Amino acid sequence: MPMTIVENHPFSKLARQIDQYLWASVILSSAVAAVSLINMGRLSLFVGPIMFMFTLAHNFTLLGLASRDRRKPSAELAGTLAPTASKLNIILCWALAALWSVVVLMIIIMSVLIMSMNQFEGWERLAGYIELPMVVAEVCLLVVIAMKCRTQRRRSMIQPERVDWSHVGQQQQA
Helix, strand or coil: CCCCCCCCCCCCHHHHHHHHHHHHHHHHHHHHHHHHHHCCCCCCCCHHHHHHHHHHHHHHHHHHHHHHHHHCCHHHHCCCCCHHHCHHHHHHHHHHHHHHHHHHHHHHHHHHHHHHCCCCCHHHHHHHHHHHHHHHHHHHHHHHHHHHHHHHHHHHHHCHHHCCHHHHHHHHHC
């Protein structure tokens, strides 16, 4: 009876989901930065593009570490924790979500201030209407990533004996 790969292995279903969410975050934060720069970062006071750089650094670091783990032989991975399951990563995910939440507040406050002074161009209003939901979506995506990583950590710490490290290559090809 073959055992299944659980969450602390780089080819597990949860690890693949986390990778997909990280790529979605890369795409979404890039779009947020592009929209923010349309209005010269005016609504977020350039905090949106700065957060984009931090988020990109975080996501590409994790994707690189996960890719490195996929190339390692099973014997080297036995008993190790996935990079996405580290405490530092989970804390950074929550910190990024909190900082992106600050960007949401900044966009709302700046939009109200600029609109009350009647200094809002039509294209800036459109950019604001697009930027705000995208930033909220980025916050939600980072919260989902943090929750998935926490789940991965908990399952890895509680049930590491369920991992079938000897049959990883066979299950990956199936």
